[in-house]
Amino acid sequence: MNVMINRLQISYFGGFGRQRPMTWNMSRPISFASSLSSPAIQIADVVAGVSAAVVAHANDPELAQFFPAVQAHLGEECILPDMSIIDLDGDDAPVNLVVLQELARRAENWEDPLKGMGYFYELARRDLPRFRSMCRETDERVTTEGRDLPVPPPHD
Structure with missing residues (x-):
């Protein structure tokens, strides 16, 4: 049973002066793909790796040029435990x-x-x-x- 599929109820977390959703609604179950058969996975891995490096080393002059592009896609929300x-x-x-x-x-x-x-x-x-x-x-x-x-x- 996957409780996050077609979920109508939304639970919220209050903190830091804002109400944030703690739940999400998926249209279908998560499916895993292999990077060998799906080039999009390879691209996502590169983007995730670069994003993590840019944030972790924001003061590095070589990575600093990428920070504005990465920062535009960073959110304040995170997945909080239930x-x-x-x-x-x-x-x-x-x-x-x-x-x-x-x-x-x-x-x-x-x-x-x-x-x-x-x-x-x-x-x-x-x-x-x-x-x-x-x-x-x-x-x-x-x-x-x-x-x-x-x-x-x-x-x-």
Whole structure:
């Protein structure tokens, strides 16, 4: 599912005295092309490389002549992260965290990463209330018992 295709809702970020859009609307999914079969990719790579060099070395006399042309196409906006993706109070981030931990465990044990993953994902989603309860218990234990933790010995 690609949520940025034909997206009608626009989220904004307020900062530096302006409201800026944080979302975008694409007409179709991103497709990748090879620079071997598409000369336009080669041109885009050259333009991107030159632009980065001009901005990074704006005081270089050889590059200074290109700065006005590059600067005209630089924007104040950047792609900002959607913090809701990592918000553990939401439903997706905790499930994704548990799934990621399971994938890491499988990788360490040389297990098939996809075998039964659909079922595991559903279990993680169904077990979300228990996950939240465990997190709350851990938070409470850390805040109430944290003062009593022994100080570890110095590391040599």
